[in-house]
Each structure stands twice: as C-alpha cells, then as structure tokens.
Amino acid sequence: MVGYLLLAIVVFALVAFWVGRSAGDRFVTAGGASVHSLPGYHGAFVAVWVGIPALVLLLLWIMAQGPVIDGLLLGTLPATLLDGASNADRSLLLSEIKNVAAGRIFAEPTPEIAAAAQSLLRWQQIADWLMVVVVIAVMLLAMFFAYSRLAPRFRARHGVERFTTFIMIACSVAAILTTMGIIASLVYESIEFFSMVPVHEFLFGLRWEPQIAIRADQVAGNGAFGAVPVFLGTIVIATIAMLVATPIGLFTAIYLTEYANDRVRNIVKPIMEILAGVPTVVYGFFAVLTVAPAIRSAGSLMGLATSPNSALAAGGVMGIMIIPFISSLADDAIRSVPRSLRDGSMAMGATRAETMTKVLLPAALPGIMGGILLALSRAIGETMIVVMAAGLIATLNINPLDSVTTVTVQIVTLLIGDTAFDNPKTLAAFALGLVLFLVTLGLNVIALTIVRRYREQYD
Amino acid sequence: MDMVAGKVKMTQQSVNTAMDPSDMLERPIRLTARDVTVHYGAKQALHGISIDIPDRAVTSFIGPSGCGKSTFLRCINRMNDTIEGAKVGGTIKLDGEDVYDPNLDVVELRARIGMVFQKPNPFPKSIYENVAYGPRIHGLARGKTDLDEIVVSSLRKAGLFEEVKDRLNEPGTGLSGGQQQRLCIARAIAVGPEVILMDEPCSALDPIATAIIEELIDELRENYTIVIVTHSMQQAARVSQRTAFFHLGNLIEEGVTEDIFTNPVNKQTQDYIMGRIG
Numbered sequence A: 001m002v003g004y005l006l007l008a009i010v011v012f013a014l015v016a017f018w019v020g021r022s023a024g025d026r027f028v029t030a031g032g033a034s035v036h037s038l039p040g041y042h043g044a045f046v047a048v049w050v051g052i053p054a055l056v057l058l059l060l061w062i063m064a065q066g067p068v069i070d071g072l073l074l075g076t077l078p079a080t081l082l083d084g085a086s087n088a089d090r091s092l093l094l095s096e097i098k099n100v101a102a103g104r105i106f107a108e109p110t111p112e113i114a115a116a117a118q119s120l121l122r123w124q125q126i127a128d129w130l131m132v133v134v135v136i137a138v139m140l141l142a143m144f145f146a147y148s149r150l151a152p153r154f155r156a157r158h159g160v161e162r163f164t165t166f167i168m169i170a171c172s173v174a175a176i177l178t179t180m181g182i183i184a185s186l187v188y189e190s191i192e193f194f195s196m197v198p199v200h201e202f203l204f205g206l207r208w209e210p211q212i213a214i215r216a217d218q219v220a221g222n223g224a225f226g227a228v229p230v231f232l233g234t235i236v237i238a239t240i241a242m243l244v245a246t247p248i249g250l251f252t253a254i255y256l257t258e259y260a261n262d263r264v265r266n267i268v269k270p271i272m273e274i275l276a277g278v279p280t281v282v283y284g285f286f287a288v289l290t291v292a293p294a295i296r297s298a299g300s301l302m303g304l305a306t307s308p309n310s311a312l313a314a315g316g317v318m319g320i321m322i323i324p325f326i327s328s329l330a331d332d333a334i335r336s337v338p339r340s341l342r343d344g345s346m347a348m349g350a351t352r353a354e355t356m357t358k359v360l361l362p363a364a365l366p367g368i369m370g371g372i373l374l375a376l377s378r379a380i381g382e383t384m385i386v387v388m389a390a391g392l393i394a395t396l397n398i399n400p401l402d403s404v405t406t407v408t409v410q411i412v413t414l415l416i417g418d419t420a421f422d423n424p425k426t427l428a429a430f431a432l433g434l435v436l437f438l439v440t441l442g443l444n445v446i447a448l449t450i451v452r453r454y455r456e457q458y459d
Numbered sequence B: 001m002d003m004v005a006g007k008v009k010m011t012q013q014s015v016n017t018a019m020d021p022s023d024m025l026e027r028p029i030r031l032t033a034r035d036v037t038v039h040y041g042a043k044q045a046l047h048g049i050s051i052d053i054p055d056r057a058v059t060s061f062i063g064p065s066g067c068g069k070s071t072f073l074r075c076i077n078r079m080n081d082t083i084e085g086a087k088v089g090g091t092i093k094l095d096g097e098d099v100y101d102p103n104l105d106v107v108e109l110r111a112r113i114g115m116v117f118q119k120p121n122p123f124p125k126s127i128y129e130n131v132a133y134g135p136r137i138h139g140l141a142r143g144k145t146d147l148d149e150i151v152v153s154s155l156r157k158a159g160l161f162e163e164v165k166d167r168l169n170e171p172g173t174g175l176s177g178g179q180q181q182r183l184c185i186a187r188a189i190a191v192g193p194e195v196i197l198m199d200e201p202c203s204a205l206d207p208i209a210t211a212i213i214e215e216l217i218d219e220l221r222e223n224y225t226i227v228i229v230t231h232s233m234q235q236a237a238r239v240s241q242r243t244a245f246f247h248l249g250n251l252i253e254e255g256v257t258e259d260i261f262t263n264p265v266n267k268q269t270q271d272y273i274m275g276r277i278g
C-alpha cells in the first residue's frame, strides 16, 4: 500500500510539474519578457508543493500508525489481562495479538486475544485506506493552492530557491539531531545505570565483574562494576599503539617531506593510503593469527610467560593501523611550515637534519601534537582489532604480555546476547560508552583547537 | 653566447676607465662567475652569466622581475641545490676556490656566504635564539658568555641591539617588519660570513624601515662583500657602488653604478632605466 502511494506521489508531482510548466508557457506566450520566472520554475514550484507535504505526511503517518493502533488495542482489552502487567508483559501481549492476526498461531488463543486480533485487522485496514485518501486529498489541495498562485509576475524562481535552501538546512539539521539523539540516549541510559551503581563505584572501583544474578541464591551472583581495570586496559593498549605509531608515522612524514624525491614519494604515499584503507577486521585477523602467536613464541623463547591474547599484539597492530593517520597529519604540519624558514636555515649552513630538528619540527610541533591526539582518540575508540585480539577478562595489570580488556571490548560483550534494558549489566555498556564518548570528544576538541590555532599563525 | 662574453669584456673596459680610482681600483675581486647557466627542468633561466664582484663593496642586480636575478644570487651560495630539478653550469669562484667543487663542503660555504631573503623570515624562536642559531650549529662559541657576546655584537652590527636589548627572550616574530629584517641580517652576520647576499631585502618594508636598512647596508660595506638584488633603481643608485643589469636570463651590462645610471652603453639598459622595460 505504502509503495503504491509513494508511486502515486511521484506521478502526481510529475503531473503537477507539467501543469505548472504549461501555465508558465502560456504566460510566456501571452506576456513575453515581462514574465518573472522561466516556465520550468513554475513547474517546479507546483511539483514541490504537491510532492513534499504529501511525502512528509506519509512518513509521519507511517510512524504514528503503529503506536496509535497499539494504544487502541490495549484500550479494548479487558482490565483483568492488564492488571499489574509490566511494560514487558504488555509488549508480549501485543506481539501475541499481532501473531494471531498474521495467522502465526502456536496455541489456541484465548477469546479476548482472538477478538483483539480481529479488531487489529479491521483497524489496520481502515488506517491504510484513510492514509490513501488523506494523502491524495492533501496533494489535490496543494495542487489547487499552488496553481492558483501562478501568475506572470509570480516569483516562482524565488519560491524554488527558498525550497532548495530549506532542503539543505533540513539535511544538516537531521545530522545534528541524530548526533544529539545519540548523546541523549547515552546520557539517559547512563543515568539509569548510575541509579543502580553509584558513580564513584563505577569510576574508581577496582573490580569489574559485570554479571547479574540469575537466581537469588547464586554464589558470587552480584556483579561488580568498578571500571578502573577496563580503563587501565584501554590505556595500556592505546599506549602501546601510540608507542608504535608515533615514531614510525613521524619519521615517515619527515622522510617523505624532506628527504624523499618525487619518485619515492609517489610510491610510498599510495602505500600509506592503502594501509589507511585496510578494514580493521583484517587488522584483527592479522593480530590474532600472525602477531599474537609470533609474540607468544618469542616470549617463550626468552622464558617469558605470554598470554595468547597479549596487549602487545592488539596494541602493536592497532599502532600499525594508526601509522598512516599520524604520518599524513604530521606531513601536513611539516609542509605548512613556510618554505622561507627552511631556506633561512639552509642558507645559514645548517644541514637538512639540523633544519628539521631545530626549525621545522619545533614550528610544526603544535600541528604534530594535534595529529597525535587525534590518533590517540582513534586508538581509544577502535573496536574490531581489540574485540578479536585483546582479552575479555578485566584484570588490574599493566604487563603488555598479559591479556587486558578495553572499554570497547566490554561494550560489545555486555550487549551480546540478552539485552533487556533494566539491569546494570546492559546499562553499564551505556555508561562505558558515555565515558568513551566524553574522552574522545575532549581529545578531538583539544587536538582541533591546537591544529587550528597553529594554522592561523602562518596564513 | 659570444655576444654576451664580448659585452662583458667591453663593459669591463668601460669600468676600468670610469672607476673612481680612490675607492674602487684597489678593491680585489672576491667572486668571479663565468658562463653560469641555470636550468629549471627543461626551462633555461640563466644564459651564461659572467661577472666579477669586488671585495667590500655593494654590487646590485637590477632588472625586470623574472629575469633571473634571484636565480643567479642562489647560485652563489648554492641554494639552488635545494630546489628540485635545478641544474647549474659554468663556474663560480670565491677567492679563487670553485664553489661547485664536489670536495667543497656546502655547509662551510654557506657559513662564509650569508643570505637575507625578500620576506623577513625569523625562526619562531626568541630574538636571542634566532641570532644564536648559526653560531650554535657551527660550534662557534665556547660557552654561554662567548655566545652572548656573539649575539650582542651581531645585533649591534645590524643596528638592532638598542631596540631589543630588554626583550631578547621574546619571539623574533613579534618584531616589526623592518626589525625582523635586521634580525635576519644579524642572524646572518653571527656566523661571521665574508659575503652577504640580499634578495630584495626591502621589498616587504615601509619607506622608513627601508631607509634604515639602506643605511645599515652602507655601514656593512666596510666589512663585507655585499650583493643585493633590488627592483628599485633608486635603491640601487643609493646603496651600491656597482650595478649589473639583467634581462631575460642574460647579464646585459655591468659597471660602476653611476655610469650605468647616467650613461649606459647598451640600448636595453637605457630603455630599462628610462622605464621603458617593465
């Protein structure tokens, strides 16, 4: 039904366009140059008026129809069924009714349910037809309204212009609203979580055992939600990643900007771009299947106890992933130091290396720092590599050969399987997500501020 | 090519007769260039430049923009080495020593031939550190007091010390344009060069700052061989003892400044001086 209706809207809009344009054509034949807008603008004006309100109405209708019918259904059910029912019970009841209505019957339904299913079907039908009628009526009204405004001096061109602006604003607002929605849901669920687990316990607690009791008398059934071990693991892995990525990325950038000739640059740069384009799941493979066993056997050769999913493997591979990121940002930073400074230093008789360490790097340092902070925020938020290669158990240690877990890994594991949003186990994921979000947001803001301020210095 | 060489010889004759004997004749030749060519990739920017530059005098290069003045200046301290695709031919000698000799250390050469650029380019460091940069990398100072001395005397010679003595630790980039340019001159002097190359050092400055720098150049002439590129003929007339006119990658005429401006031999030079060539 909705599909046909969409098609109808398109057809109506096309017809409206044609109608508007022929009106415009007539104005032109009658009035010549005094007509304000080209016939195409008249067509577009009518088409927009016919198509867009109908489309918006259709979308709103589709969104509202389900909840409204659900509400009506619950209203018809006898009070005995609803007494003392929780939200979950209600949604169970509703889905049973819907199953019955759709013919998926597993057991003989009670008479109340069967009746409700009947009325559900009826209401749905009414709603569908009502939707068709309303949408078409709106389109006809809009067509009438828009057409009546057309005149030789009518500024259809400005109307279309305003509409285009509106569309662009709507798109950017949609992006902003989505972001705010995500933040709001994070905050909302986190508040829920902190009503069960105190904030200080979450932020400073040293034990992370995010399980919930299945039976009341279960041994060790109460979870512990002290996130310090998780934060610590994240820091360990991110540190290892940065230790790998910063020197390699920085030296690559220095080599590419100052030493390499065009031929080498043209080879190395695309390779770096490929490295940046490798899906993180592939890096995950690489960490689990190649790097971790290699570290393990190297460790055992030296007589060191090495965990099969050591922080070193996950962090090291994450570092490799970040190299192109750092090198391209450092490259930008070094390149944006004016050539005159380098010339000045070289003309004093400084060597390339002296020029680099004494003039270019200090001048580019803010930009490079910004790049490193951005890379760090990526390392902290990176998920796939650590889900595949890091550990699951949160232990309070910083030994890179041991297994540690990260915030992102914990979020993934907390949300796998049973996801009812009324226990601290699931809600803890939102609290972790909120912390992650705030930290990466902070890092990004600082990094971008540094980079921007530094850019202004030379432009 | 032959024509240019002939012209040089000819102008040299006219130089010898026209030179002010008290000032110029005993000046030994410091730099000699013979048949210097420069290619940027496939494009030839200089077509065989031959010139002698005397000691402790100001030689100015004039000519319309794009004629190769900066290019030739960069040949002298081998700054063209840093430009990818630039190829230099011919010979340039400093005190009879070939600048392009493969055994020569470019780092030492550039310590002997300082350079000041068109746009003041102090490093984003303190005033003190800017001047101390050269002495530090060349290891010219034995200890802190020594370095202080070099910095102060260089700033003095550049006529900047009195203005900045209370804020040596403030960034050099915070100075005015003219002060920045004098800081760059102090920075160049600090390494103890014999020759100072200046590429349009006043083109980014206001008239007052320009006058100060011109005065400074006149003072520095006592101790340094100075080559200055300028787009201003008045400036060339004011500060230089000798002038060379470049056009389209050729050295058209060269001689005592007064002669070039009052009584040029070449038609193109005449045209340029009368303002008929852009």
Ligand SMILES: Nc1ncnc2c1ncn2[C@@H]1O[C@H](COP(=O)(O)OP(=O)(O)O)[C@@H](O)[C@H]1O
Pocket (backbone or CB within 6 Å): B040, B045, B063, B064, B065, B066, B067, B068, B069, B070, B071, B072, B083
């Ligand atoms: N780095 C370079 N790469 C390519 N061509 C250059 C470069 N520098 C200068 N040129 C060319 O060489 C010629 C001389 O330039 P330049 O020496 O800067 O002239 P001037 O200083 O007299 O204005 C010009 O045609 C210019 O386009």
Ligand SMILES: [Mg+2]
Pocket (backbone or CB within 6 Å): B066, B069, B070, B071, B199
């Ligand atoms: Mg120039």
